[in-house]
Amino acid sequence: MLLSLDLSDPRPIHDQVAAAIRRAITQGTYVPGDRLPPARDLADALGINANTVLRALRELRDEGLLEFRRGRGVSVQRLPDPKSALESLARELVEEAGRYGYSKDDVIEILRGLP
Amino acid sequence: MTDRTRALAVAVPWGALVAAAILAVPAALSDRLPDPLATHWGSSGIDGTTSATGMTVFTLLFWLLPWAVLVGVMLFAQPRTRAGRSGWWASLVGWGLLTVSMTCSIVYANLDAPEARLAGSPGWDIALVLAVAFGGAALAGFLGRGAPDQPNPAPADLPTVRLHPGRRTVWVGRVVSLSMIISSVIGVAVVVVAGATMLVGLLPADALWIMPGLLLIAVAGAFTGTVRVRIGEHGLAIGFGPFGWPGKHIPLDRIESAWTEQRTPAQVGGWGWRGLPGNTTLMLRGGECLVVAETSGKRVAVSVDDAARGASLLNALAAERSHHVA
Structure with missing residues (x-):
């Protein structure tokens, strides 16, 4: 599972982790029923507290993306619907544009200009 | 010098040297040896004798046939891996040492015996024979291991991702x-069942010695x-x-x-x-x-x-x- 966190993002870390996991599920090789790596592994790799990762996982469970099962860990319940997947990609695009000094409107202009 | 010429430059003189030793050792001591010689020992003492000539011929074949196979392997199917090279050198040196030291051991057992049935029996020198052979084989295998194996080259187009500055990506x-988990679960189950059976007295308590082994399997399975x-x-x-x-x-x-x-x-x-x-x-x-x-x-x-x-x-x-x- 490939996860990426923006170190300068002002959002709470658990929100960012949830977004990163959502994105990994969207674009990853995961299908419903697949198990996620243990929360502690994710936390170790990201260098953050395991409770933060657990909080993110609970958020995704509440969205219905993940399923918690006793003794079997956390598994994918369903894939994010295409619209929310697109939304999260669009959010990243706008963030990326911001880094180069472009506003959201500039991005919209660019999108309009695409064939 | 290529690996092959070096190997053959050692194998040919080595083959001749071992063959010479097989011929020379019994011949040099022939006036102190009985004929036939005691050549095989069973649990109740000597149970096989061979004429001096017969033993020399047999030992020569025992050495020269494998030696010829090894030379053939080097000529027609040169080992290309480190394990293959090590095995070849270990066989060449180890088998030669085994043959020579075995000959010496038989000659030593028969030395100064008026006839075969009065020959001594090899004792500690069996261990020496094996130690010399395996020690020599290990050393030769180590010295002849050559360069490390060159694994498949890395592909030219390596996969990569774009990293964004200021992001931590992991x-x-x-x-x-599944097989190791299953073996671990079975190990635990057997430990539990066996323990319970011992407690109620169905299984003798002296079968307790199997428990650490099973527990070890279970723990090892869980860990790996x-x-x-x-x-x-x-x-x-x-x-x-x-x-x-x-x-x-x-x-x-x-x-x-x-x-x-x-x-x-x-x-x-x-x-x-x-x-x-x-x-x-x-x-x-x-x-x-x-x-x-x-x-x-x-x-x-x-x-x-x-x-x-x-x-x-x-x-x-x-x-x-x-x-x-x-």
Whole structure:
């Protein structure tokens, strides 16, 4: 599972982790029923507290993306619907544009200009 | 000098030397040896005798036939791997030493015996024969091992991902070995059942000695049944079992490149840590493996799901790091 966190993002870390996991599920090789790596592994790799990762996982469970099962860990319940997947990609695009000094409107202009 | 000419330049004189020793040792001492000689010992003493000529001919064949096979192997099927070269040198030297020391041992047992049935019997010198043969074989195998095996070259187009500045990107992969988990579960079940049976007295309590063994299987299975792989700014970390220990860590500055390969247990020689130092595979299941080339030339592979993303990230991180250093 490939996860990426923006170190300068002002959002709470658990929100960012949830977004990163959502994105990994969207674009990853995961299908419903697949198990996620243990929360502690994710936390170790990201260098953050395991409770933060657990909080993110609970958020995704509440969205219905993940399923918690006793003794079997956390598994994918369903894939994010295409619209929310697109939304999260669009959010990243706008963030990326911001880094180069472009506003959201500039991005919209660019999108309009695409064939 | 190529490997082959060097090998033959040693094998031919060595073959002649061993053959000369087989001929010379009994011949030089022939006036102190009985004929026939005692050549085979059973549990109740000497149970086989052979004429002096017969023994020499037999020993010569015992040496020259394998020697001819080894020379043939070097001529027509030269070993290309480190294990193959080591095996060839160990066989050549070990078998020669075994033959010579066996001859000496038989001659020593028969020395000054008026007739075969009064010969002594080999005792401690059997251990010496084996020690000389195996010691020589091990040394020759080590000296003849040659350069490390050159594994498959790294693919030209390495997978990579774009890293954004100011972001921390990590990859976490895991793999579960069903067979090891099952063996662990069975081990635990047997321990529980056997323990309960002993408690109620159905099984004699002196069968208790099997318990540590079973427990060991169960614990070993639990420790090696899962493997977790983490990739991040720290490099590559491979950890066993529920606690991620024992593990292996390769920092980023030792990583040259990474890619994926399809490998099976049959290819790498089984499950678990496989291969020779410098090119090892941690195999838990056949299929996609993450292969990492270290700057030292070593290769480490681990069977893990989603390995392609891991390899991409590792390449990107390693490239970024060398960029910063440069």
